[in-house]
Amino acid sequence: MQAIEFIDQQYFTGQYRYISPSPDLEPHVVFYWLLDLRRPLPDDEEFRELLLANMNSSLVLNMGAPFDICNAAGQLLHSSIQSELIGYQTTPVTYRHYANNFLAGIKFKPASLNYLFGVKGADMQRQTLSAHDVLTQLPALEAAVYDAPDMPAIKTLLEKFLRGYVGAATGNHRFDYVLQSLNSPALQQSGFRLKKLAGLLYVSPRTLERYFNDSLNISPKKCLAILRFRHAAAQYIQHGYKADWEELGYHDFSHFRKEWHKWSA
Secondary structure (H helix, E strand, O other): OEEEOOOOOHHHHHHEEEEOOOHHHOOOEEEEEEEEOOOOOOOOOEEEEEEOOEOOEEEEEEOOOOEEEEEOOOOEEEEEOOOEEEOOEOOOEEEEEEOOOEEEEEEEOOOHHHHHHOOOHHHHOOOEEEHHHHOOOHHHHHHHHHHOOOHHHHHHHHHHHHHHHHHHOOOOHHHHHHHHHHHOOHHHHOOOOHHHHHHHOOOOHHHHHHHHHHHHOOOHHHHHHHHHHHHHHHHHHHHHHHOOOOOOOOOOHHHHHHHHHHHHO
């Protein structure tokens, strides 16, 4: 069974659970989620979901059977047998789930995971890190989440854990600029163009490039291209080829189609 993230597939609609963050954590968190496949299934049953290129990253608590991370062609990249920090992806990836998967996690806004947990972009680009190697008190969190009765209880546990890192995060003006670049209204006001974005943040494009490379190990131009594509793809799903492509930063629908092939294959 296949689920492409922009298509509402019945299986994943029924299996995933989502809940929004509290207001104080909205600057960093997109949502909390749960995937519980602890039920009898045929041994060869598996479920796949394809995620296109994106700048989000995640803390994934793995409390059940392993799951696989593959490339878009289905070739195995990594088998996850423990909790992981999963970084942004500049190419599509496929997640392959099996019976007895039991996963819960936090989907972070661009750059927030790196900022809060002190992880370098070079250590996470297109790869995973063992969460146990980076985060303290993780076994206790896993045990509590495993026993939690519902999503509100899981949210409470994850937010208590996360607030400890938010409170301990020290000021870093370079990272502050990166976070503003990716998550403030200036992003869409700039039309996803580096020169205009830098102007809105009162820094030079070269300075912003240096901040991105230091913090995330990716150029801001590439990052903005992925974010522009993600925003346009969502509009395409809603409006089809009649979407306002010029407003979305593309010359026309043909220009968007070229980008689709670039970031989805």
